[in-house]
Amino acid sequence: MTRFVLGRLLLLAVGLAVASVLVFGVLRLLPGDVAQSIAGTNGTPAQVAAIRASLGLDRPLLVQYLDWAGGLLRLDLGDSLVTGTPVAGEVAEKLGVTLPLAGLSLVVGLLVGVPLGVLAAVRHRRASGVALGVAAQVLAAVPVVWAGMLLIALFGVTLGWLPTQGFPIDGWDDPGRALRSLVLPALTIGLVEGAVLFRFTRSAAVGALDEDYVRAAAAKGMTTSRALVRHGLPNVALSVVSVLGLQVAGLVVGAVVVEQLFSLPGLGRMLVADVGRRDLTKVQGELMTLTAIVLLVGLLVDVLHRRLDPRLREAGS
């Protein structure tokens, strides 16, 4: 187990290092126009050069990278090229919206996908099971943006039940109001992710129905569905856990789009705005933070999976 965790930690370190090189490299493919845009169109070449020097953009790329990457190790993401404020503070503040949104979305996805997936497996030869499968297949093809727009159209505009834009200015001071404004965004991501989780759960549960332990329990007089719930669910749960790591990438991407659609002041919306402003330091910091979240959750899920599965635990020690 210890060896496994150490190996995974090493892979995480490699992943973060590769990510930092890629993020930094891609953003430097074009020489930065930031100095030019700060100086404005009337800026003389001398002014632009002075601004570039003050921002440290005139140093060799390797020095700039090492400076930035060294800061990352101390959780210092540098200062915004446009406003000069530290990036880390702003990122942390925005995570106060993005992380709850991603968490809620995951809860919605699990609540929708797993029980319905098991139900569809129990009924996989009946019309209701097939219908659930078709619904999930369609839902998995829906663009997140469109799912969000339809939910806004239905629950926001037509029925008027839930807020569709923005987040309380005082943040989580009034948890009820803050939560209400996250309901539709989380439903949007959660439903689409739930469709994917549904398909994994169903295929794992259908597989479990064929296993000897379920058939043995059924032979001893349990109904197949009870045998599945009693003996098959732990195995189904393991399969679901093993794909959760990959789903987190979907949650993060969903958050970027959904925050824009619902005007939520989260990390994704800030990223979209900063890309437009070409605020390279901020974009770098935001991309690294999102990537780190994906990789970190992937690691946690792998370790959890390893701990939960007795077969893997023995194989690894």
Next chain:
Amino acid sequence: MSRGRGTLAGVLRRPAGAAAVAWLGLVAACALVSRVWTPLDPFTTDPYSAWAPPSAAHWAGTDAVGRDIASYLMAATGTTVVVAVSAGLVALVVGLGLAALGSLTARWVRDSVAVLIDVLVAFPTLLVAMALAAAFGGSLAVVVVAAGVGYGVTIARVSRAEIRRVLREDYVTAARAAGLGQLAVLRRHLLPNIAPVLVVQLSLAMATSILAEAGLSFLGYGASAETASWGRLLSDLQRYLGVHPWTVVWPGLAITLTVLALNLLGDAIRDAADPRLRTRTPVPTPEVTS
């Protein structure tokens, strides 16, 4: 060749496969026809007929500036086809290149490439696209490169495993023992055996790139205003969601049906090409949303 034809027949025999092929054929036909003809000009604005409901003149109604939505959607199929096909090709080249490096080279190279693939597969495509957009500004080329490279890594992972499996088969060992050279083994035994997997992955890559285009165009970093695109229309209509909530149904439906058709086509090819694959659990796509 006869094997490919048998697979095609198998796809068409399945209702879902036939429906998928029919829809994709319609999309391709629309893309071609829209080059020379659309019911109305997709970019002509007419303030007097803004927000017209669906009618004989405007099949799907009009938008805020009076553009005919049906004509616009039809013109936008061309964009979708170009994006999906180019992203699919990029993904195939990147995927096969990485997979070959990760399975046919010296041991230290292939092991390092394997680690690299494992690391890269965790990066969400949309974040890659945002990084490229920050450097180059948004464009459909950014969508194609990001979606192609993003999904290419998934293809690399899947086909690397497949290549290694095939290379261990007895018939490959036998062919080598009989004196067949490396290239001949690749051509005669490897390619035909991994082709079904590649075709399936190609259709999934195209589906992913269409979703990516919709997401990025919505964020403002995909298709430009002069290019008709389903994602672009979604983002145009979003501003009026409070007043005309249900016009967004049309572009969304077009995207969903096309992505669905590509997913179903992938499933049908997998089932038709290799019955053994049917019982296998689906390969997790790293990112279905965008």
